[in-house]
Amino acid sequence: MILTGASAIVTGGAVRIGREIGRHLAQVGVNVCVHYGSSQTEADSAVAEFEALGVRATSVSANFAEPVTAANQVVEHATRELGPISILINSAAIFESGTLSDTDEQSWDRHMNINLKAPFFVTQAFQQQLNGQSGAVVNIVDWRGEKPVPGQVAYTISKAGLIAQTKLLAQELGPQIRVNGIAPGAILPAPGESELDFQQKASLNPLQTTGSPSQIAEATLYLLLSEFVTGEILHVTGGQQLS
Numbered sequence: 001m002i003l004t005g006a007s008a009i010v011t012g013g014a015v016r017i018g019r020e021i022g023r024h025l026a027q028v029g030v031n032v033c034v035h036y037g038s039s040q041t042e043a044d045s046a047v048a049e050f051e052a053l054g055v056r057a058t059s060v061s062a063n064f065a066e067p068v069t070a071a072n073q074v075v076e077h078a079t080r081e082l083g084p085i086s087i088l089i090n091s092a093a094i095f096e097s098g099t100l101s102d103t104d105e106q107s108w109d110r111h112m113n114i115n116l117k118a119p120f121f122v123t124q125a126f127q128q129q130l131n132g133q134s135g136a137v138v139n140i141v142d143w144r145g146e147k148p149v150p151g152q153v154a155y156t157i158s159k160a161g162l163i164a165q166t167k168l169l170a171q172e173l174g175p176q177i178r179v180n181g182i183a184p185g186a187i188l189p190a191p192g193e194s195e196l197d198f199q200q201k202a203s204l205n206p207l208q209t210t211g212s213p214s215q216i217a218e219a220t221l222y223l224l225l226s227e228f229v230t231g232e233i234l235h236v237t238g239g240q241q242l243s
Protein backbone atom coordinates (compact mmCIF):
# COMPACT_ATOMS: atom_id res chain seq x y z
CA MET A 1 0.00 0.00 0.00
CA ILE A 2 1.34 3.44 -0.90
CA LEU A 3 0.68 5.67 2.09
CA THR A 4 1.58 9.07 0.66
CA GLY A 5 -1.60 10.69 -0.67
CA ALA A 6 -3.89 8.05 0.85
CA SER A 7 -6.68 9.05 3.25
CA ALA A 8 -7.48 7.53 6.64
CA ILE A 9 -10.12 7.56 9.34
CA VAL A 10 -8.79 7.25 12.90
CA THR A 11 -11.56 6.69 15.45
CA GLY A 12 -10.79 8.15 18.87
CA GLY A 13 -8.08 10.09 17.05
CA ALA A 14 -8.07 13.32 19.07
CA VAL A 15 -6.12 12.11 22.09
CA ARG A 16 -3.64 9.58 23.42
CA ILE A 17 -2.93 6.52 21.25
CA GLY A 18 -5.31 7.47 18.42
CA ARG A 19 -3.76 10.95 18.21
CA GLU A 20 -0.28 9.44 17.92
CA ILE A 21 -1.41 7.08 15.17
CA GLY A 22 -2.90 10.05 13.27
CA ARG A 23 0.34 12.00 13.76
CA HIS A 24 2.44 9.15 12.35
CA LEU A 25 0.07 8.81 9.38
CA ALA A 26 0.23 12.55 8.67
CA GLN A 27 4.03 12.45 8.90
CA VAL A 28 4.16 9.96 6.02
CA GLY A 29 1.70 11.98 3.90
CA VAL A 30 -1.66 10.40 4.75
CA ASN A 31 -4.72 12.71 4.92
CA VAL A 32 -6.53 12.12 8.22
CA CYS A 33 -10.14 12.27 9.36
CA VAL A 34 -10.05 12.49 13.15
CA HIS A 35 -13.14 10.96 14.74
CA TYR A 36 -13.85 12.03 18.32
CA GLY A 37 -16.56 11.72 20.93
CA SER A 38 -16.32 14.71 23.26
CA SER A 39 -12.70 15.92 22.86
CA GLN A 40 -13.51 18.77 20.45
CA THR A 41 -10.64 21.06 21.52
CA GLU A 42 -8.12 18.24 21.10
CA ALA A 43 -9.68 17.25 17.75
CA ASP A 44 -9.35 20.85 16.51
CA SER A 45 -5.71 20.92 17.58
CA ALA A 46 -5.07 17.54 15.92
CA VAL A 47 -6.47 18.85 12.63
CA ALA A 48 -4.27 21.96 12.86
CA GLU A 49 -1.22 19.85 13.74
CA PHE A 50 -1.74 17.41 10.88
CA GLU A 51 -2.41 20.19 8.34
CA ALA A 52 0.86 21.83 9.44
CA LEU A 53 2.56 18.57 8.42
CA GLY A 54 1.30 19.18 4.86
CA VAL A 55 -1.69 16.84 4.61
CA ARG A 56 -5.44 17.46 4.52
CA ALA A 57 -7.22 16.84 7.81
CA THR A 58 -10.75 17.06 9.14
CA SER A 59 -12.62 16.03 12.27
CA VAL A 60 -16.04 14.58 13.00
CA SER A 61 -17.82 13.94 16.28
CA ALA A 62 -20.01 10.87 16.56
CA ASN A 63 -21.28 9.01 19.61
CA PHE A 64 -20.40 5.33 19.31
CA ALA A 65 -23.03 4.51 21.92
CA GLU A 66 -25.29 4.80 18.83
CA PRO A 67 -23.00 2.72 16.64
CA VAL A 68 -24.85 2.38 13.34
CA THR A 69 -25.83 6.05 13.06
CA ALA A 70 -22.35 7.10 14.19
CA ALA A 71 -20.58 4.79 11.74
CA ASN A 72 -22.45 6.29 8.81
CA GLN A 73 -21.84 9.85 10.06
CA VAL A 74 -18.08 9.24 10.30
CA VAL A 75 -17.64 7.62 6.90
CA GLU A 76 -19.96 10.12 5.13
CA HIS A 77 -18.05 13.06 6.63
CA ALA A 78 -14.65 11.57 5.80
CA THR A 79 -15.48 10.83 2.16
CA ARG A 80 -17.15 14.23 1.67
CA GLU A 81 -14.08 16.04 3.00
CA LEU A 82 -11.23 13.81 1.83
CA GLY A 83 -12.60 11.64 -1.03
CA PRO A 84 -12.21 7.84 -1.02
CA ILE A 85 -10.79 6.48 2.24
CA SER A 86 -8.40 3.50 1.97
CA ILE A 87 -7.24 3.24 5.62
CA LEU A 88 -9.41 2.67 8.70
CA ILE A 89 -7.98 2.64 12.22
CA ASN A 90 -10.53 1.54 14.85
CA SER A 91 -9.06 2.87 18.11
CA ALA A 92 -11.95 4.46 20.06
CA ALA A 93 -12.92 2.41 23.11
CA ILE A 94 -13.93 2.53 26.73
CA PHE A 95 -12.30 0.57 29.57
CA GLU A 96 -14.27 0.02 32.78
CA SER A 97 -13.68 -2.41 35.62
CA GLY A 98 -16.26 -5.07 36.39
CA THR A 99 -16.89 -8.67 37.41
CA LEU A 100 -19.81 -10.93 36.55
CA SER A 101 -21.61 -9.91 39.73
CA ASP A 102 -21.23 -6.13 39.45
CA THR A 103 -21.52 -5.57 35.68
CA ASP A 104 -24.92 -4.12 34.88
CA GLU A 105 -26.67 -4.12 31.53
CA GLN A 106 -25.74 -0.47 30.84
CA SER A 107 -22.01 -1.16 31.25
CA TRP A 108 -22.28 -4.31 29.10
CA ASP A 109 -24.13 -2.42 26.35
CA ARG A 110 -21.68 0.54 26.48
CA HIS A 111 -18.70 -1.75 25.94
CA MET A 112 -20.32 -3.79 23.20
CA ASN A 113 -21.61 -0.72 21.36
CA ILE A 114 -18.46 1.41 21.54
CA ASN A 115 -15.73 -1.27 21.44
CA LEU A 116 -17.29 -3.85 19.12
CA LYS A 117 -20.47 -2.81 17.31
CA ALA A 118 -19.11 0.57 16.23
CA PRO A 119 -15.92 -0.89 14.64
CA PHE A 120 -18.11 -3.47 12.86
CA PHE A 121 -20.43 -0.90 11.29
CA VAL A 122 -17.64 1.61 10.58
CA THR A 123 -15.87 -1.20 8.71
CA GLN A 124 -19.08 -2.00 6.81
CA ALA A 125 -19.47 1.64 5.69
CA PHE A 126 -15.73 1.82 4.92
CA GLN A 127 -15.98 -1.27 2.69
CA GLN A 128 -19.03 0.11 0.87
CA GLN A 129 -17.37 3.42 0.00
CA LEU A 130 -14.23 1.60 -1.23
CA ASN A 131 -16.39 0.09 -3.98
CA GLY A 132 -13.97 -2.77 -4.72
CA GLN A 133 -10.78 -0.71 -4.41
CA SER A 134 -8.04 -1.90 -2.07
CA GLY A 135 -7.70 -0.79 1.52
CA ALA A 136 -6.57 -1.75 5.01
CA VAL A 137 -8.14 -1.86 8.47
CA VAL A 138 -6.23 -1.89 11.75
CA ASN A 139 -8.26 -2.67 14.87
CA ILE A 140 -6.71 -1.66 18.20
CA VAL A 141 -7.58 -4.59 20.46
CA ASP A 142 -5.96 -5.69 23.74
CA TRP A 143 -3.81 -8.68 24.80
CA ARG A 144 -6.53 -9.46 27.38
CA GLY A 145 -8.86 -10.35 24.50
CA GLU A 146 -6.74 -13.42 23.71
CA LYS A 147 -5.65 -14.19 27.28
CA PRO A 148 -8.57 -13.12 29.47
CA VAL A 149 -7.94 -12.26 33.11
CA PRO A 150 -10.70 -11.29 35.58
CA GLY A 151 -11.35 -7.64 36.40
CA GLN A 152 -12.73 -5.96 33.28
CA VAL A 153 -15.25 -8.51 32.11
CA ALA A 154 -17.31 -6.49 29.59
CA TYR A 155 -14.21 -4.75 28.23
CA THR A 156 -12.32 -8.01 27.79
CA ILE A 157 -15.23 -9.78 26.09
CA SER A 158 -15.69 -6.79 23.74
CA LYS A 159 -12.00 -6.94 22.76
CA ALA A 160 -12.17 -10.75 22.33
CA GLY A 161 -15.05 -10.08 19.94
CA LEU A 162 -13.00 -7.49 18.06
CA ILE A 163 -10.16 -10.01 17.68
CA ALA A 164 -12.63 -12.55 16.24
CA GLN A 165 -14.01 -9.82 13.97
CA THR A 166 -10.47 -9.05 12.75
CA LYS A 167 -9.76 -12.68 11.81
CA LEU A 168 -13.19 -13.24 10.26
CA LEU A 169 -13.26 -10.05 8.18
CA ALA A 170 -9.70 -10.65 6.99
CA GLN A 171 -11.12 -13.70 5.23
CA GLU A 172 -14.34 -12.09 4.04
CA LEU A 173 -12.79 -8.87 2.74
CA GLY A 174 -9.67 -10.26 1.06
CA PRO A 175 -8.11 -9.80 -1.39
CA GLN A 176 -9.20 -6.15 -1.62
CA ILE A 177 -9.03 -5.24 2.07
CA ARG A 178 -6.52 -6.46 4.65
CA VAL A 179 -7.73 -6.52 8.27
CA ASN A 180 -5.24 -6.71 11.15
CA GLY A 181 -5.15 -5.91 14.83
CA ILE A 182 -2.69 -4.52 17.36
CA ALA A 183 -2.87 -5.75 20.95
CA PRO A 184 -1.26 -3.09 23.15
CA GLY A 185 0.08 -3.83 26.61
CA ALA A 186 0.59 -1.14 29.25
CA ILE A 187 0.92 2.00 27.12
CA LEU A 188 -0.87 4.80 29.03
CA PRO A 189 -2.60 4.87 32.44
CA ALA A 190 -6.32 4.07 32.35
CA PRO A 191 -8.68 6.88 33.44
CA GLY A 192 -8.27 7.37 37.20
CA GLU A 193 -5.14 5.20 37.41
CA SER A 194 -2.15 6.84 39.13
CA GLU A 195 1.18 7.07 37.33
CA LEU A 196 2.74 5.02 40.17
CA ASP A 197 0.21 2.18 39.79
CA PHE A 198 0.68 2.29 36.03
CA GLN A 199 4.48 2.11 36.22
CA GLN A 200 4.21 -0.98 38.43
CA LYS A 201 2.77 -2.78 35.41
CA ALA A 202 6.30 -2.81 34.01
CA SER A 203 7.03 -5.70 36.37
CA LEU A 204 4.33 -7.79 34.65
CA ASN A 205 6.17 -8.32 31.37
CA PRO A 206 9.50 -9.91 30.40
CA LEU A 207 10.92 -6.62 29.09
CA GLN A 208 10.21 -4.96 32.48
CA THR A 209 9.00 -1.70 30.98
CA THR A 210 5.86 0.08 29.83
CA GLY A 211 5.31 1.04 26.19
CA SER A 212 4.53 4.29 24.38
CA PRO A 213 1.86 5.48 21.93
CA SER A 214 4.55 5.91 19.26
CA GLN A 215 5.31 2.17 19.47
CA ILE A 216 1.64 1.47 18.68
CA ALA A 217 1.76 3.98 15.81
CA GLU A 218 4.91 2.35 14.39
CA ALA A 219 3.22 -1.06 14.54
CA THR A 220 0.24 0.45 12.71
CA LEU A 221 2.47 1.69 9.88
CA TYR A 222 4.09 -1.77 9.70
CA LEU A 223 0.70 -3.46 9.27
CA LEU A 224 -0.46 -0.90 6.68
CA LEU A 225 2.69 -1.46 4.62
CA SER A 226 2.76 -5.28 4.92
CA GLU A 227 0.99 -6.47 1.79
CA PHE A 228 1.22 -10.18 2.72
CA VAL A 229 -0.17 -9.83 6.26
CA THR A 230 -3.87 -10.13 7.10
CA GLY A 231 -5.84 -11.51 10.03
CA GLU A 232 -2.81 -10.93 12.28
CA ILE A 233 -2.91 -9.73 15.89
CA LEU A 234 0.41 -8.01 16.58
CA HIS A 235 1.21 -7.85 20.29
CA VAL A 236 3.02 -4.69 21.42
CA THR A 237 3.14 -5.61 25.08
CA GLY A 238 6.71 -6.29 26.19
CA GLY A 239 5.56 -9.94 26.16
CA GLN A 240 2.89 -9.48 28.86
CA GLN A 241 0.56 -12.01 27.26
CA LEU A 242 3.16 -14.77 27.68
CA SER A 243 3.00 -14.97 31.47
Ligand SMILES: NC(=O)c1ccc[n+]([C@@H]2O[C@H](COP(=O)([O-])OP(=O)(O)OC[C@H]3O[C@@H](n4cnc5c(N)ncnc54)[C@H](OP(=O)(O)O)[C@@H]3O)[C@@H](O)[C@H]2O)c1
Binding pocket: 011, 012, 013, 014, 015, 016, 017, 018, 035, 036, 037, 038, 039, 040, 062, 063, 064, 065, 090, 091, 092, 093, 094, 095, 114, 140, 141, 142, 143, 183, 184, 185, 186, 187, 188, 189, 190
Ligand atom coordinates in the same frame (compact mmCIF):
# COMPACT_ATOMS: atom_id res chain seq x y z
N1 LIG B 1 -3.94 2.80 27.05
C1 LIG B 1 -3.44 1.57 27.05
O1 LIG B 1 -2.41 1.30 27.70
C2 LIG B 1 -4.13 0.49 26.26
C3 LIG B 1 -3.85 -0.85 26.54
C4 LIG B 1 -4.49 -1.85 25.81
C5 LIG B 1 -5.37 -1.51 24.79
N2 LIG B 1 -5.62 -0.20 24.53
C6 LIG B 1 -6.55 0.13 23.45
O2 LIG B 1 -5.96 1.11 22.61
C7 LIG B 1 -6.97 2.02 22.13
C8 LIG B 1 -6.60 3.44 22.48
O3 LIG B 1 -6.36 3.50 23.88
P1 LIG B 1 -6.36 4.88 24.68
O4 LIG B 1 -5.98 4.55 26.07
O5 LIG B 1 -5.62 5.90 23.91
O6 LIG B 1 -7.94 5.14 24.60
P2 LIG B 1 -8.85 6.12 25.43
O7 LIG B 1 -8.14 7.39 25.63
O8 LIG B 1 -9.37 5.42 26.63
O9 LIG B 1 -10.08 6.24 24.44
C9 LIG B 1 -9.91 6.63 23.10
C10 LIG B 1 -11.06 7.47 22.67
O10 LIG B 1 -12.26 6.70 22.50
C11 LIG B 1 -13.26 7.66 22.33
N3 LIG B 1 -14.56 7.24 22.82
C12 LIG B 1 -14.89 6.71 24.02
N4 LIG B 1 -16.23 6.59 24.11
C13 LIG B 1 -16.75 7.08 22.94
C14 LIG B 1 -18.07 7.25 22.44
N5 LIG B 1 -19.16 6.92 23.14
N6 LIG B 1 -18.21 7.79 21.21
C15 LIG B 1 -17.15 8.15 20.48
N7 LIG B 1 -15.87 8.03 20.89
C16 LIG B 1 -15.69 7.49 22.12
C17 LIG B 1 -12.88 8.87 23.19
O11 LIG B 1 -12.94 10.03 22.37
P3 LIG B 1 -13.21 11.50 23.02
O12 LIG B 1 -12.07 11.73 23.98
O13 LIG B 1 -13.22 12.39 21.87
O14 LIG B 1 -14.54 11.41 23.73
C18 LIG B 1 -11.48 8.55 23.64
O15 LIG B 1 -10.61 9.61 23.59
C19 LIG B 1 -8.29 1.55 22.74
O16 LIG B 1 -8.96 0.73 21.82
C20 LIG B 1 -7.85 0.74 23.96
O17 LIG B 1 -8.79 -0.24 24.33
C21 LIG B 1 -5.03 0.81 25.24
